[in-house]
Amino acid sequence: MDAEQVVSATPAVLAVSQLCKSYGALKAVNNLSFSVKAGQCFGLLGPNGAGKTTTLEMLEGIIKPDSGAIYYQGEIASRRHFQQLGVQFQQTALQDFLTVEETLKMFAAFYPNPADIAELIQLCDLQDFLTQDHKKLSGGQRQRLLLALALVNQPQILFLDEPTTGLDPHARRNFWSLIQRIKQQGRTIILTTHYMDEAEQLCDELIIVDKGQIIAQGSPQTLLRQHFEGALLQLPDPGFLPQMPAGQQVSVQGGQLCIQTPDVQLSIQALLQQQVPLQGLLVKSATLDDLFLKLTGHALSAVTPEAA
């Protein structure tokens, strides 16, 4: 039995049915339904303004949905469920003039069965700045503290809203390995991100959201297999669309000629025959970014008009 089968055999810890939320005329979340199985890292992937944070905050009990239902372990979500969640918001301020250790202890005091503070400090690697004012932490240190605060109530379900936004590549990779460690403890993680590599690295299953609606759902590998075959060739736009063998899709996106091909050798031969210069040729596997581009016609990093 492989890992995917194990996950599918486990019951949903979270199920969402026809969730909607509007702000005036803007439908931030439009009829979203999905379920998350125990022990999964489940991703909500989408550009800024897609409705990821609104969805998460409804699941966390921070804002009320206009309609739809949320179930935890098959029960309608209530205050009792919300209090058992671990939450890391996209933007969080903490009370001023407290050290890292004081902040941890304050949050631990809010819960009846808090985690062992020493273990949390070790897990999130907070030892070196425990007595420092939390306002003076670097971006990576701050995110680790916020993660420790999210874990302070020993949650089985952990919500992380764009936890690595604004971090440098090194800090991001450190944070990923930290999330992997937490995942190995058997916790369910629900993560929003607009970084494709982050979703590919961490998520067992994901939904891709655009304009408040799900446009694709599945594991990253399954989604890529479904939508892409072979490899993706990219090279500077030669100024004309070359004739490619059957089964190869050619398009120009952002000044780049893109060829989706099941046979790279055949494609290169065709390009050479038509005297297309190969300087700058890039051969790569398709990513979730390519998938998003294919499904929506705009890149994940772009802001949707509604969000703007």
Place this chain on the structure above:
Amino acid sequence: MMFSFRRFIAVLKARNLEFWRDRAALGWNLLFPFLLVAGFAFVFSGEPKAEYKVGVLQQSAVLDKTQHPLLATRFVEFVPYQTEALANQRLAHHQIDLVLDLAANRYVVNPDSAKGYLVEKILLQQWPGATREEVTGQAIRYVDFVLPGILGMNMMFSCLFGVGYVLVRYRKNSVLKRLQATPLTALEFVGAQVISRLVIVLVIAGVVFVSCQQLFGLMMLGSYVLLLLVAALGALSMIALALLIASRLQSEELTGGLLNMTSWPMMILSGVWFSLEGAPEAVQWFAQLFPLTHLVSAARAVMLDGAGIADVGVQLTVMGVMSLVFLAAAAALFRWAGDGR
């Protein structure tokens, strides 16, 4: 790095737009000075300030100027007193210059008071047959009079801004949102804010009081325990008022405007700097709406008149009721950040 005028203008423009687009804050900024000027105009309307203050014993709380031609004397302010004991106490402390008992054809003067001596000369010209009586007592120094007011005012600013403004800042920068995601209840959070500020203001007021007593030898005729009770109830009522103002606001500028609009009239009309006796009746009535008025008058009664708990019972009750009403309204209106729990 050189000062860039372009960067400066960009920031200036952004800040102006932010202010302009925050219509609620803009409204208060326009309305507040107008209300302040209107308030001052109302308080200081009518006759120019009197030179002398004379108590008149009578049954009614409203002065009947027709009862004697003396009461038409210009630049003398006549203040009605319904009990002779209170009038004489004010006279003994030089807070008024003379007491008239027109019905009994007598007056009371404090021989140690210079102003009393002068106003007696003026009045005797129109009322030569009146019987003279005396009370004695040292003048209450202005520092004795004003200290309860200043301490009360300091407590007011600390309570209003220290609780109200901070709560709105917490809401705006998402501190409250993070706390909302924990089992912490609104009552626990708000209760902690109340107790924290209550202890802070009482400790600070205590330190200032003791320091002033050491430096100036303040008059303290009443009970310290009662004074502490008065201060605690006064602070609680003003903290509760701050919680009510900040219960769901999101704009720091609007909150600042509302807190200013609350604190300035209190500072002017609650008797911090001068006694409200003799002020227009409407002003005195309006001042009763402010918790600071009751705090200052009760603290002065305890310190300067040696009042007991029964003497300041009205003020204690009013502050207690205000605290309960403001806290209940704040609890009903309070919002963390979102509406989900």
